[in-house]
Amino acid sequence: MIMKLKYTSILLSGALLFSAASCKKELVKINQNPNNSQIAQPDYLLTAATKATADTYWGVANTMESSLLFVQYWAKIQYTDPDRYILTNSAFQELWTVGYSKSIVNFNQIIKLGDAQANPNYKGVALVLRSWVFTLLTDAYGNIPYKQAVSIDQYLTPAYDNQRDVYFALLDDLKAAQAALDPAGKAIAGDVIYGNNIALWKKFANSLRLRIALRIADREPAKAKQVLADIQAEGGAYISSNAEIAQLVYLDSPNQNPVSNLFDTRDDYRVSKTTVDKLTALNDPRLPVYVSKTQDATPQGYVGIPNGLLVGDASNLGFTKTSKPGAYFRAPHAPAVIISYAEVLFDRAEAAARGLTTENAADLYKQAVTASLKQYSIADADVATYTALPAVQYDAANYKKSIGEQKWIALFGQGLEAFAEWRRLDYPQLQPAVAGTLNGKIPVRFIYPGTEQSLNGASYKAAVANQGADVLTTKLWFDVN
Template sequence: MKKLLIPFYILFTTALLAGCQKDLERVNKNPNEPTTIQPDYLLTNGIKSNVDTYWGPDASMETSILYVQYWAKIQYPDPDRYIPAATNIQNVWSNFYAQGVEDFTTLAQLGDSLHNPNYKAVAVIMRSWIFQVLTDLYGDVPYTQSANIEKYLTPKYDSQRVVYNGILTELKGAVKLISETDNGIQGDPLLNGNMRNWKKFANGLRLRIALRIADRDYAAAKAVFDDVAAEGNVLLTANDGDVKLLYQSSPNQNPVGRNRETRNDYRISKTIVDKLKALNDPRLSIYAAQPKDTNIIIGVTNGLTPDSASRLGFTKTADAGTVFTATQAPAYLFTYAEQLFILSEAAQRNLISGDAAGLYKQAITASFKQYGVVGLVVDAYLAQPAVAYDVTNYKKSIGEQKWLALFGEGLEAFAEWRRLDYPQLKPAYTGVLNGKMPVRLPYPSSEQALNGTNYKAAVANQGPDLLTTKVWFDVY
C-alpha cells in the first residue's frame, strides 16, 4: 500500500495558520474576564432566572394563575378565556430548559470537578424542581436525553412516570451528597448556603412528588415516605420558615412587581374572593388590595369579554395584594404549610402514621402565620363547620384549604387542583374549550418544527396536544 505524500507547502501553511489562530486567541483574550465559570455566579443566576420564570408572566400570570382562578383579567382577556399566547408557551419551555436544566447540569459538573459535592447536590435539587414543574405542566417531556446537546440534538420525550421516578432517584442521591459541616457554597440567594435546609427542601419535593404518583402507583409513593422516614424525617420545622426567594429593588425586583410598573390588567378572581368571604377568612385583606373608589373588595369573573371586563372599572375592582405585587415581595417555592398539608393527606391515606385532622389544622395555622395572622382569629376560623376536617371527603377539605394556602403559587396550585379535583371550579365565563378547563399546556411550536419525530411519539403516547388532554398523574 502506497503512503500518501502531503506536499511540504501544505504542511507549512497548516502549521502557520494554526500558529496564527493561537496568537489571535492570545491577543483577543480579555484579561479582566474570567476564563472559567464560577459556581457561585452560576448558582445565583440560575436560581434568580428560573424563579423569575416560575413566578412571572409566562408560567403563572398568563396561564396557571388564571386557570386556578386566583387572578382574572380585566383587560386583554384572551388568556383568561383559555387562549394562551404562543410566546408564553414557548418561553416557559425555552427558559426552563435553556436557563434551568442546562445551567444546573453545568453546575453539577462543576461540583464534581471542584470536588465540592454540595454544589452538585444543590444543582441536582434545583434541576429536579424544574423537571417537576415541566412535567406537571406538559406531561411527557425530554428528561433522560436532555442537557446533552452534543449527543442528543433532538432528545426523546420520557413518560411522566419515568420523569417522576427519575426525579425521585436524583433527589434521594442529592440528599446523600450533602455535607452539613464542610464544603460550603457561595452565591445562594434561596437558602443562604444552609445545607441542612437544602436537605429539607429536597425531602419536601420528594414527598410532594410521592403524592403526585400516589393515585397511579401507591406502593412507589409509600416507599418514598418510608425512605424519608428511615433517613430521619429531615423536613422543614416551624422555625425554619419557607423556601422562598427574597427579591430586591430594580433590576432584581419581583417579576409581578416589574409587570405592574407598565400595566394593570390583572385583578383578583371573584371565585377566590367569594370563598374567602364565605369562610370569614382574614387572608382576604392580604390576598386582595382594596379598590381606590370603593371600600369593598370586588373580584372579577374569569373569562369575561373585553367589553364586559372593562365596564367593571379599574378603580372599582381589587388587584392582588401588595404581598404579591410589591417590588420586594418574595417568591415561594415550598412552604411549611404545604408540607403539613402533604403530611395530613399522607396520614389519611396510610402512607405514614399520624393524625390527619390534627395535621390539617396545623397546615391552616401555618398558612395564616405565613402572612402574620395569629391568635384567636385563627381559632375562630378553625372552629367553623365549613372548615372542619371531613374524614369522609378528605380531598374536599384538603383540596379547598390547600388551594387557599397556595394563593400566588399558580403552578403548584394548578397541579394540586388537577390531582385532588377540589375546589370544584366552574370554567371561564366565555371559555373556548366547550365547557372544559385547561389541564395542561400544549407543547411549543418549536418542538413540532425542530424535534418533530419525538414530538409525534409523545403525542401518540399521551394523547392529543391540547389544553384538555390529561397528564398521567391526573387520574380522576
C-alpha cells in the same frame, strides 16, 4: 435566612436547547475568548440560574397569563383572551425555553463543577433545583425530555420520556441529592435561597420528594409509600417552620418581584371573583392580604371579577371598582415561594389520610391551615377563630375536599403549583370561564411550544402519539379523575 446577594445576569454560554441541531460542535471551541476564563464559577452560576428560574416561575407567561387564571386566583379586566382559554403554543414557550436553556443547562454545569472541585454540596443543591425545574416542566406539559436533556451536548434533539418515568427519575435524583448534601462539608457561595445552610437544603430535598410522591400516589401508591418510608429510614426531616420556607426574596428594581414589575406599567389583572367569594364566605383573615380594596369605595370593599369575560363586559365592571391583588404580592421584595411550610404539612396530612404514613391526618391538617395563616402574620386569636369554623374543620370522609380547598387558599400566588394540585385533588370544584372556548372545560395542561414541532419534530410527534393530542384538554398521566 436569605442571603441578599446582588443578582448577576451572567449565565453559562451555550446554544439554546433544541435550536442548534445544524451547528458544528467545533465552533464552540473556536469561538473562545483567550482573555477570559472558560470555566464558569459555580457560585455565579447558582445565583444566576436560581434567579432566572424564579423569574420564570413567578412571571407573566406561566402564572399571570395562564396558571393563575386557570385556578381562578386572578382574572383579566382587559385583553381577556387568555382568561377565555384562547392561547397559542407560543404562549407557553417561556417555561420550556428558560427551563431547558438556562436553568437545566446551568444546574448540569454546577453538578459537574461540584464533582471537579470535590464539593458535593454544590452538586446536591443543583440536583435539588434541577429536580424542581423538571417537576415544573412535567407538571405543565406531561411527557418531556429528561434522560437526554441532562446530556444536551450529546442530544440536540432529545427524546421525550413518559411522565411516570420522569417522576421516578426525579425521586432518584433527590435521593442522591440528599446523600450528597453534608452540613459538615465544604461551604457553597451564591446561594440566594438558604445562604449556605445545607441542613435546610436537605429538608428542601425531602419536601420535594414528598410533593412528587403525592403526584404519583393515585397511579403508583406502593412507590409513593416506599419513598416516604425511605425518608423516614434515612432519619430525614421536612421543612418544619415558616422560617424555613424555600423561597427567593426579591430586591429593589431591577431585581424586584415580577408581579411588582408588571404592575408598575400595566393594569390588566384583578383578583378572581372565585377567590374573593370564597375568602369572604369564610371570613378568612387572609382576605386583606390577598386582595386590595377597590380604589373607589364599594359596598363590599373587596370586589373580584368573573373569569373569562368578554372584553367589554370585563372593562364595564370598572377599573376603580374592582380589586387588584393585595399589596403584599405587588411589593418589590415579595418572595417567590417554591415550597412552603404549610404545603409540606398539607402533604403530610394527605399522606396520612391515604395510609402512606402513620401520622395523624387531622392534626397535620390543622397545623397546615395554621401555618398558612401565620405565614401572613395573622394574629393568634384570629387563627383560633378561623380553625374552629365548621367549614374549615377536617373531614376524614372526604380528605381531598378538605385538603384541596384549604391548600388552594394557602397556595395563592403560586400558580403553577396550585394548577398541579387542583388537577390532582379536583378541589375546589371550579366553574369554567364565563366566555370560555373549551366547550365547558378548564385547561388541564400547557401546550408544547411551537418550536418543538419545527426543531425537534420526530420527538414531538412521538410524544403526542404516546400522550394524546397536543391540546389544553388532554389529561396528563398523574391526573386520573
